[in-house]
C-alpha cells in the first residue's frame with residue numbers, strides 16, 4: 001500500500017522545503033518525519049520520498065543505509081541504544097549490554113520476540129560524564145547499574161516510553177531539552193562581546209602577510 005504522511009506532517013514538509021534552494025537538500029529531515037510516523041523507512045516510504053523530492057530511490061536507499069539512525073527494517077516499540085564506547089565501557093558498558101541481551105532474549109541488532117524492544121549498540125552518545133548510559137527512543141538514562149536498568153526496562157514494557165521517561169530518564173533528551181530547563185538555560189553560551197565580533201570580522205593574519213608580500217614584489 002502506498003505511503004502518505006499525515007496532513008500535519010505534510011505541512012511540515014512544505015515548511016521544511018522553504019529552507020532549501022533545492023528539494024533534494026531536504027532529504028534528511030523529510031526522511032526523519034517519515035520514520036517518526038512509520039517507525040522505519042519501508043520501500044513504500046522510499047517511493048514516497050523519491051516522488052516528493054524528485055530523487056531516485058537508489059539515492060534515498062544509499063542515505064538510509066549510511067545513517068544508523070534510519071531503520072531499513074521494522075524495529076520494536078522501544079529502540080534501546082547501548083553505548084559501547086570507552087567511557088561507558090570502563091564503567092560497565094559491556095555488562096549493561098550482556099544484561100540487556102539476557103533480559104530481552106535477543107542479541108544486539110535484534111528485536112525481542114514480543115516486539116517491544118530492539119537492542120542496538122551505539123558509539124559515544126555524548127554523555128560520557130554520566131557513564132554508563134543507554135538511550136531509549138528519545139531519552140537518555142545515565143549513571144546506570146543493573147538494578148536501575150531493570151526498573152527502566154520494566155517501566156518501558158508496562159507503562160510505555162513516555163511514562164517511563166517521565167519517571168526515570170535523565171534531563172538529556174535527544175532533540176530539545178525536556179526536563180530541567182533551568183539547567184539547560186544555565187549552560188547556554190553567553191552572546192559574543194563587541195570586541196569579539198570586531199576581532200572576528202578582521203581578515204586573518206595569513207591573508208595580511210600574503211598581501212604584504214605581494215606588494216613588495
Ligand code: FES
Pocket residue numbers: 083084085086087088089123124125126127128129131133
Ligand atoms: S562513551 Fe558512552 S556516552 Fe560517551
